[in-house]
Amino acid sequence: MALDNKDTRMTLDGVLKGAAEGFKGVLGVSVKHLGTGESADLNGDRLFPTASVFKVPVLAEFYRQVERGALSPDQEVVLTERDKVPGSGILKELSEGLSVSLRDLLSLMMVVSDNTATDLIAKRVGLDNVNKTLDELGLHRTRVVKYCREILFDLVGVNDMPLEEMTLSLFNELNEAMEYGGSWSLGVEDNDVTTPNEMTRLLEFIVNGEAAGRESCDEILAIMKKCQTGQYRIPKYLPSKGVALQRKTGSLPGIRNDVAVVTVKPSDERYVISCFTMDAEDVYEAEETIATVSKEVYNYFTG
Numbered sequence: 641m642a643l644d645n646k647d648t649r650m651t652l653d654g655v656l657k658g659a660a661e662g663f664k665g666v667l668g669v670s671v672k673h674l675g676t677g678e679s680a681d682l683n684g685d686r687l688f689p690t691a692s693v694f695k696v697p698v699l700a701e702f703y704r705q706v707e708r709g710a711l712s713p714d715q716e717v718v719l720t721e722r723d724k725v726p727g728s729g730i731l732k733e734l735s736e737g738l739s740v741s742l743r744d745l746l747s748l749m750m751v752v753s754d755n756t757a758t759d760l761i762a763k764r765v766g767l768d769n770v771n772k773t774l775d776e777l778g779l780h781r782t783r784v785v786k787y788c789r790e791i792l793f794d795l796v797g798v799n800d801m802p803l804e805e806m807t808l809s810l811f812n813e814l815n816e817a818m819e820y821g822g823s824w825s826l827g828v829e830d831n832d833v834t835t836p837n838e839m840t841r842l843l844e845f846i847v848n849g850e851a852a853g854r855e856s857c858d859e860i861l862a863i864m865k866k867c868q869t870g871q872y873r874i875p876k877y878l879p880s881k882g883v884a885l886q887r888k889t890g891s892l893p894g895i896r897n898d899v900a901v902v903t904v905k906p907s908d909e910r911y912v913i914s915c916f917t918m919d920a921e922d923v924y925e926a927e928e929t930i931a932t933v934s935k936e937v938y939n940y941f942t943g
Contacts, residue, residue: 652680655940659933665894665920667929670836671937674847674910684837687781687828688916691791691890692728692753693897694784694832696842698762699750699863701770702742703856713743717760724808726792726815728869728891729754732808750888751866755788762787777845782834786825791832794825795893826894826918839899839914847901847910861886861901872927873898874913877935882906894919896926900934904942913937 652671660667660682668683705711716739724732731740731754740748745761748754762770762784770784793799793806796814824830845851846860870889873896878885882905890897899914915933920926 650940652678652937652940653682655936656680656682656933659936660929663917663920663925663929664922665926666918667926667933668836668914668916669933670840670912670914672840672844672912673941674844674912679840681837681840684840685835687833687835688897688918689826689828689890689892689895690782690784690832690834690839690916691892691895691897692755692758692788693834693839693888693890693899693916695749695753695758696839696846696864696888696899697770697774697779697782697784698758698765699746699860700842700846700851701765701773702746702761703852703860704773705765705769707853707856711742711764713741713746715742716740717742717745719756722804722807723756723760725755725759725787725789726808726811727755727788728752729756729758731756746863747866750863751868753869753889755792759787759789774842777842777851779834779838779842782838782842784832785830786832791825791892795822797822799823822893826892834916836914836916839916840912843899843901843912843914847912864888864901870896870898870927873930874900874902874915874934876927876931878902878938883938891923894921894923894926896920896923896930898930898934902938904938911937911941 656669670681670684672679719738721736745757748757767784774782789806846857849857864886867887884903885900887900895918897916903910915930917926
């Protein structure tokens, strides 16, 4: 079925507002149909902490450097104890001395949101280079200034320690004794941030082969298609068949994010949806709100 809304009684703006009604927190949504250009947003130009969604621009920058010959996906990295980062992922549980290719680190970063893999990749591409690319793409408010390690240590109250001293063993000790709080990691000052509208534009650039070369963007989308996190967010109420998703999620206390390219079969028409929350009283409610927004947007476009 073509993504052509026939019901003039309800606007896309109205769909977003209705689905978000009653949410106890701050919600930002941006939606754009890539065929018709129809778009709408709710707090679309407001800054939100990205949490792990910042891994999307890092991924784009990695492939841009591959195109220039500065990096190779086949390069091997030897895991050290110092490399291990708290939070999501599996590498922190594996043995020191393990050899992993950059290609596999990319998959771990995007598929299971592995923080150790992310920081290893981010250090190689350079955060300044990520932000330079974002500026070149016109995404001037999206910034990547912190590593996963720094974000997680701030959550347990440590933000004045050199990066190299922020070890996994120290984090585990601190985590036992402290409640999550954070002085900057849950806000938009000196943090990795974006707006819903800018993230939608970045995803559109990837779909159109403009964030990097066409082949590179196809590889980015192929990796994002394998996302295993946040199944109760954008995908929750969408059909299990006839819909393809390329996604990335982000999660921190009070924060649940999910951004996706949604392709509806058999027409292969696409729309982009970017959902961000912060200050959520209940993160399960935040996930359900994102799921509801996603469902209503899908219903709107598919009639």
